[in-house]
Amino acid sequence: MDEVVVARIGKAHGLKGEVTVQVHTDSPEERFVAGAAFVTDPAHRGPLTLRSTRVHNGIYLLAFEEAPDRTAAEGLRGINLLAAADELVEDDAWYEEDLLGFGVVLEDGTAVGTVKGLESREMQDLLVVDGVDGYDVLLPFVEEIVPEVDEDERRIVVTPPPGLLELGRPTDAHSDDVEEA
Numbered sequence: 001m002d003e004v005v006v007a008r009i010g011k012a013h014g015l016k017g018e019v020t021v022q023v024h025t026d027s028p029e030e031r032f033v034a035g036a037a038f039v040t041d042p043a044h045r046g047p048l049t050l051r052s053t054r055v056h057n058g059i060y061l062l063a064f065e066e067a068p069d070r071t072a073a074e075g076l077r078g079i080n081l082l083a084a085a086d087e088l089v090e091d092d093a094w095y096e097e098d099l100l101g102f103g104v105v106l107e108d109g110t111a112v113g114t115v116k117g118l119e120s121r122e123m124q125d126l127l128v129v130d131g132v133d134g135y136d137v138l139l140p141f142v143e144e145i146v147p148e149v150d151e152d153e154r155r156i157v158v159t160p161p162p163g164l165l166e167l168g169r170p171t172d173a174h175s176d177d178v179e180e181a
Contacts, residue, residue, distance in 0.1 A: 003039060003082040004095045006031055007060075012073040017051075018061040019073050021081070023120045024096060028060055031083065041080040048081065094118070094141070094149065103155045104129050104139075112158060112165065113137060127156070135169055 007028075010020035025031050032053040040046030049065040067073040096118040104112040104127070117128035118141065125141040139145055139158055148157035 003084055005041070005080045005097065006038075006083045007062075007081040009062075009076045009079045009081065011077060012070050013056075013061050015070045016063065017067040017069050017073045018054075018063045019067070019076055021060050021062055023060055024118070025083075025120075032060065032062060038081040038083070041082055045076070045079050048076070048079075098151075099127070099149070099156070101154065102149075103153075104137075104158055105155060107157055107159055115156065131165070133169075137165055138168070139164070 004024075006025040007021040007023050010022060012018070013020055032050060034050055034052055036050045038046060038048045038050070040048055048067075051063040051065050053063075054061050063073075064076070067076055099115045099118055102115040104115060106112060111132050113129040113131040115127060116130045116136075119126040119128055119138075127139040127141045127146065129137040129139060131137045139160060145160055145164075146156060146158055150156070
């Protein structure tokens with residue numbers, strides 16, 4: 001049975017055993033219900049049974065039966081929660097492990113970089129690309145910007161708006177237009 005990551009456990013929150021999670025599913029409200037059992041990666045850390053779920057400031061907070069307090073919750077950090085791939089009904093969904101290592105190019109074939117992650121956010125997922133210039137590029141994973149994912153070629157074609165690929169880059173302190181004294 002193939003399994004996919006539906007969340008990655010982050011840091012502990014509060015004193016009652018809650019943890020933050022990086023969500024990797026389009027339906028967290030259906031997946032994260034009390035009593036749900038999750039296989040884990042690494043396997044020896046699970047299974048984990050969900051005790052409660054809540055959203056705080058846009059971040060999912062989960063509590064597990066196996067972690068009744070903060071100390072136990074801190075020990076869960078970095079664990080991936082898995083679900084059987086055939087349980088997921090998201091026909092057009094992509095998972096981080098499916099995309100890692102894919103080349104990212106512009107429509108004209110110009111290399112942008114290589115996929116190194118997929119960040120799930122409340123509004124939209126972000127494709128994390130290790131740019132050819134050594135800087136990370138964050139691309140909204142929406143059809144307007146990522147119109148093509150070619151599994152056979154392990155390639156993603158992107159059509160970013162002007163300036164998006166340069167966001168977050170350090171600017172040069174010296175301009176070509178300014179003479180130094």
